[in-house]
Amino acid sequence: MFLLKISGAEILIESLKKEGVEVMFGYPGGVVIPIFHHIFDAPFRFILTRHEQGAVHAADGYARASGKVGVALTTSGPGATNAITGIATAHMDSVPLVVITGQVSTSMIGNDAFQEADTTGITRPITKHNYLVQDVNDLARIVKEAFYIASTGRPGPVVIDIPVDVSKGEAKFAYPDEVSLRSYKPVYKGHPVQIEKACRLIESSKRPVIYAGGGVISSNASDDLVAFVRKTGIPITTTLMGLGAYPETDRLSLKMLGMHGTFYANRAVHDSDLLIAVGARFDDRVTGNVNEFIPEAKVIHVDIDPASVSKSVQVDIPIVGDCKSVLHEMTKIVKPPQIQEWVEKILKIKEENPLTYGTAGTKIKPQMVIERIYELTKGAAIITTEVGQNQMWAAQFYQFTEPRSFISSGGLGTMGFGFPAAIGAQLARPDRRVIDIAGDGSIQMNIQELIVAVQHRLPIIIAILNNGFLGMVRQWQQLFWDKRYSHSCISFAPDFVKLAEAYGAAGIRIESRDEVDKAIKKALSIKDRPTILDFHVDREENVYPIIPAGKSVKEMITRELV
């Protein structure tokens, strides 16, 4: 077939079309003008954020809400370095992204050229893979590989750094049908012998618990997980990243485990004789002191990433494979264990130790706000969060019943993630209300993106739990650092209602309990622009329970010590 030569920029656009890209986020700059020249009439949507960090977080939120690959485009130098926090956030949470960065001309690389940064060097430890395109003839293949690598195996971000002369150079365009990488062949099917062994161990266990993580969500295995629990009757707890993988309204759900997890989830895991980890990685916020985490339990670990197995906790039966495929196989052959007594015991502990908070006084309790949002949205919203107390209260007091309904920076803990992620999530799921649970600290880290939500008429609700503090830092200072509130007080703050109005969004300040429902209902009725709900909450409310860092469930603090 005779092929005309087209420019690198056009090859990029054609390749993105072949990948089925529908939305792209980014920000222009000198060396990417040739690419933007062709984005101008590309058939997909381009969302211009107001900061490159916002673009990558938005692509990330889009990816988490849709299960598709998120795509972002920035210029070289500062454009690329501004994207770094977004890329690292996606890397830690295994989110499939393709981030395209411009680069100075190949002849100028290494010359300290204007807006030059060693993007592949800087992003090497925070990407699944990255590319510096040196020849326009390689570009289509590299884009194909990048999407493949980002979305297969354990997903993650891939950076493609494109020098401006490559964008302007010409080549014949032929998009490869297949990717051939001899060194990258993710294993999806679990080994049948290991699966068999795991099922036998489950059948003979007396006190099993399932511990499910973000891998269940990224492999779309929620239905398989539910089927597995239905068949075995084993109680299940999830990590922060796994929220929504299993309906929290179900009796066998123990909700979240770990540092701010429920007492009953942590207790069940600690007392178990078998822990079945599925798509989770034994993070330090989950295990606390590794030596006291599961003193009596054997461990089955299902994960697609061999490097996650036996990283911090020794595993008895590793099953390397996709959660969906492995759970499906296990459900087929496993026989239910005899664990009635254990389940009754755990459910009793669950009943006796619910998540709770003090309601004395007249001030708005932040937990109350989350509960009311849950009730008034009937649990059908997509919740994004910032990082800190707001994130933990959202995780504790909203009941997550479906996958991809909780979007939060778990691994990196990136403040300023929730709002731009909400923009991406809302574009991915126009049929759902997206609500960013924010703190007054975090929201100020990417507030500039408010204009993007206004411009695209996205009805995102930003619920600020405003306590005038960097609340989690203040809480640690109170509990562990002699109440020296060094630089965690941020009561010198903007008027968020006026700020919302300045951007063309709606804003409501809520200062008493009886205004809470009315404000949430009002926000839910506004469908053509974002709304900031500025909840002035009890300033020194703490997140409980808490297992201090490096401790075990035995040292869990369940409520305020007076």
Next chain:
Amino acid sequence: MMHVISVKVENRFGVLARVAGLFSARGYNIDSLTVSQTEHSDISVMTIVLTGDDRIIEQVKKQLNKLIDVIKVTDLTGHASVQRELALVKVNASPAKRTEVFQIAEIFKAQIVDISLKTIALEVTGDPERIDSFIELLRPYSIKEMIRTGRVSMARD
């Protein structure tokens, strides 16, 4: 404990930095590292020697396997393998001492690669322990300069 890890990689720019980065990010000092071509022009082999905690090295090996450009990771520690290294050693040797140095060289089948009024430079090849002994024997003559290639390794069949 000392580990010898052989890593087969795609022969591309940037691969060395990816591999080295995994060690440096964990504060590991690499004792020696060689990178060279193989019988396939598009594949290179790195031989990495380092000392460290077994559990962490196990983790590093898994991380190496995760790198897209890494084709195969083999830990040669404790396995039958051939290990070779080359060293160049320049010692002080006045004409009166030359014969002694020549004798040591002969025992180790070392080559004389340069000679001057005051010094002799020798080239020796062998397994790393052999090179260690060679260097020890030359120490009394005062070593002016010494350089080792780092080892290359191949598993025995």
